[in-house]
Amino acid sequence: MPEGDAVRRTADRLDRALGGRTLLATDFRVPQLATTNLAGATVERTATHGKHLLTRLEQPDGRRLTLHTHLKMEGSWLVLPAGRRWPKPAHEARVVLRVEGADAVGFTLGLVELLPTADEHTVVGHLGPDLLGAWTADDEDVAVRRLTADRDRPLGEALLDQTVVAGLGTIWVAEGCFVHGVSPVTPVGEVQDPRRLLRRARLMLQTAVRQGRPVTTGDRREPVWVYRRQRQACRRCGTTILAGQLGAPGRERTTYWCPACQPTTPPEST
The missing domain is CATH 3.20.190.10 (MutM-like, N-terminal)
Structure with a gap:
């Protein structure tokens, strides 16, 4: 889609x-x-x-x-x-x-x-704030509140829910989570700084509109970090990229992550 x-x-x-x-x-x-x-x-x-x-x-x-x-x-x-x-x-x-x-x-x-x-x-009207819309401070507050409402929900599943925030699909969930350094299967309650994650996702979408295609790595020859790269080496660390399913049975969506660059359990804050 x-x-x-x-x-x-x-x-x-x-x-x-x-x-x-x-x-x-x-x-x-x-x-x-x-x-x-x-x-x-x-x-x-x-x-x-x-x-x-x-x-x-x-x-x-x-x-x-x-x-x-x-x-x-x-x-x-x-x-x-x-x-x-x-x-x-x-x-x-x-x-x-x-x-x-x-x-x-x-x-x-x-x-x-x-x-x-x-x-x-x-x-x-039932949709969440539009990442490519005006995106006011109120929009961001609403998006963060909806994103973190269910602390046990996998992050990627919450981001794909258009009633939480509108505009993200499987490409941007996978790439946005990589850039933020967190696995998409991490429970939302364990995600550090979800507000910054949303800001990064918005910037990635805006950049893709200008460029005409997703290029999250900065290299058009190898444009994505993890999306659809399961069983291949991570471009950053060489670890094998994983793939997994998000969502309820019958409505699953595939997501991708590097287990080294995107730990499921974030490191302790120091």
Whole structure:
């Protein structure tokens, strides 16, 4: 599933193509919106909250609507020159938004719905603070409080919970825990300075948005420290990288760590 940085880059791509422009035609290929026509609406911008995309529109009569989409595991938004043949099968298209000179096509989207912009809270209000959002001091306090609420919960599981903090997936949980020097299977109550961990994760996401891909090591040829590197040598110390499962049965997510660089039991403070 695309993570917060990839979703933000998708939103930026939609903004460059659609922002401030009038829709010439729309095509919604989902049953609940099959008869909807938003031609004439102006696209204000596409915002994000974690992994959710919120394309905000203003109707000619002044009503404001939000197109809420989620990529889930296989979805994508492509921006193509008008009339260009689509690189994916037409039956996979779920939404087409056309402006002068360009089509934005959402393929295999996991969620498509339209709602009043004033009601956005009904679809994202349950989520934790967005690491790529404004991130105020209050946001950070809320995120730390939610992260540490269950002291026995494995750190990686808590970080993957979008109601705790929004935007992290398996890449950033594994890489963020490595940079912080703690195993993702460590109970939250044993994690030293969770506030700093969140700040580091936010910085990593912001950097990935700018760079266009995750590069946590600083080397594009070998971009990650531990993600999907099980049974390989740690780039820092040479110890074999481990992999393990987080989450309830049937909803497990794989995580990765170096047992030497990321001890499950942190050292005693001195």
